[in-house]
Amino acid sequence: MAKDSEIHDRLSRVEEIIEQLDADECNLDEGTALHEEGQELLAEVREILDEGSGEVVELE
């Protein structure tokens, strides 16, 4: 399966988190949790991009 939706969903959520932090509508603990969630999502995107062995299979 293509990685598009997994990557897209995570990046959309990170953009939401940035907007929430910019809007400043939560307390310090909630903001810290959002920041951690965003960092985790971006790390997951890097992992998704690394998935796959890049092998070449010949089919006769």
Place this chain on the structure above:
Amino acid sequence: MADAPDTERQAVEPDAKEVLSVSQLNDRIASVVQDTPALNGVRCIGEVTDLHQNSTALYFTLTDGDAELPCMIWANRYREMDADLEDGTEVILEGDIDYWVEGGKIDLKPWEVIVVGDGDQAAAVERLRSELEERGWFDDEQKQQPPAFPERVGVVTSLRGDARYDIQNAIHEQDPTVDILVKDATVQGSNAPTSIANGIHHLDRSEDVDAIIIGRGGGSDSNLQAFNTERVAEAIFTANTPVVTAIGHTDDRLIADQVTDVATITPTAAGEYIANSRNDFLASEIEPLEQQLDAAYETFQQEHEHEAELAEAVEEVTAPEGLPPVYYKAAIAVLLVLLLLITALWLEVI
């Protein structure tokens, strides 16, 4: 021949020790061609393809669909002929077979050209093109968008062709993690349409394949005929997987390119198109987003720390002077106990 005398053998076989230059060997081939009566004044019927012209000569290929022959007419001779040639014209040519010594190539140099009509092949391709257009097979609404980050790409091409390696290298240069399934196909000749169509169907049935590339290097119009057939067009059109064509050609309008989801000019271009550059994506999308996230949090944190400091300061300012209330409460309690004790002593209760 084994029993022939030595003198006779020397007459038909070259000296085994003789080493010829390329020019000498080509001269020898040219003399054989020129001295062979069967190759002079020949008449040949076929269809004109790959026609191009410069100031000195007109070049084209004569084909009957299964075989082809290069042809050349000097420009001044062509001007004198009553013939208007274009790709697809069916002609009878009369002329000599010639061997071009410097280039080591054989061709037919016609002195007479008889136009028979529009070629059957060209006419059939145009009929099919019109029919498929009417069916809506070329419509943009039918096109599927290949994924930006495929995990596995299927390639239909000849396993031994250059196109296969061009596609493979281009994909892995963009993203080395993409898996590639190469399905061997005959991409030229009468078996090619079935072979290519079967390759597309096979990869399309595999749920793991995110996109299919159909590739082959360049070739003459007749070499590319498989990509002008209904069988290949139908396989592309009915595939659930997005299909990208990479049929090395320049200005040809192949039916496969019209029905496909994305047509690219070369196999390398197809490989570059199908896989986004992993490094470019990290640099242009992920890293800036990481920076934005950190910056947003830093600003958020600073504002909240500032607010906390302000609240503390306000609390300090608004607090009453003197001891904290608990001390007063304790003192009152002690005084009450003493009062009770004195009252009890005075009433002689204790």
